[in-house]
Amino acid sequence: MNASLRPLLPPGPYLLCDDTVRPDMPLVAKAERLLAGGARVVQLRMKRTPVREALEVARQVVQLCRRAGAVCLLNDRVDLALLSDAHGVHVGDEDVPPEAARSLLGPGRLVGVTVRGVEGAIAAREAGADYVGVGPVFGTTTKQVPAPVLGVEGLARVVKGSPLPVVGIGGVGLDNMPWVAATGVHGAAVVSDALLAQDIAERVRLLASAFEQGRVGG
Ligand SMILES: Cc1ncc(COP(=O)(O)OP(=O)(O)O)c(N)n1
Ligand SMILES: Cc1nc(C(=O)O)sc1CCOP(=O)(O)O
Ligand SMILES: [Mg+2]
Secondary structure (H helix, E strand, O other), rough: OOOOOOOOOOOEEEEEEEOOOOOOOOOHHHHHHHHHHOOOOOEEEEOOHHHHHHHHHHHHHHHHHHOOOOOEEEEOOOOHHHHHHOOEEEOOOOOOOOOOOHHHOOOOEEEEEEEEEEHHHHHHOOOOEEEEEEEEOOOOOOOOOOOOHHHHHHHHHHHHHHOOOEEEEEOOOOHHHHHHHOOOOOOOEEEEEHHOOOOOHHHHHHHHHHHHHOOOOO
């Protein structure tokens, strides 16, 4: 497959379907609610799910996303992405390096890479990545991140210098979404603000309209 046939990463809210936040709710139920709210990108992040169960969940969530016309990315696991026919992966410093992910996935799938600044974004492009995840934008309790908080100004600097589309992550939610979108980010990744909401689907709808409200030129 030619790289031009690779799926595009839809702009806007980028929702994580995560097993560490609200662990009492099954991942497939979370994915259904995210998609019911119109999620166009879902990253399946499984840190606690045993691998055989994770493969089964990945197959179900990928199928749900494909039916809904959404892009599904697997966090960390290139093997599960291939076995579930996901649209791609998101990898960071503790995962398979981006060059290896690209070589295993080929040109037809997306590779996202976590970076902390413009230099990292340049290296990610050279490694064959399609987009970069940049954070933490704000403080977060979802994960202990070994990097300082960027704030919206720091995020805007990375957006300006990055050769790849930027997805901001870390503490992003309804209250700050317009400011995050106003930096010119391609996407805004959200974990707890969506998954902890009483009505997850409605929260996703609100996040999308808040992104549109803040979007550069929007
Ligand atoms: C969109 C996005 N950006 C950054 C991350 C963090 O990935 P990583 O550094 O590999 O950390 P874990 O998520 O694996 O804990 C992400 N998942 N998504
Ligand atoms: C998984 C992850 N990675 C981050 C990074 O900065 O690399 S912040 C983060 C967690 C984001 O969760 P929430 O939306 O609940 O703050
Ligand atoms: Mg990772």
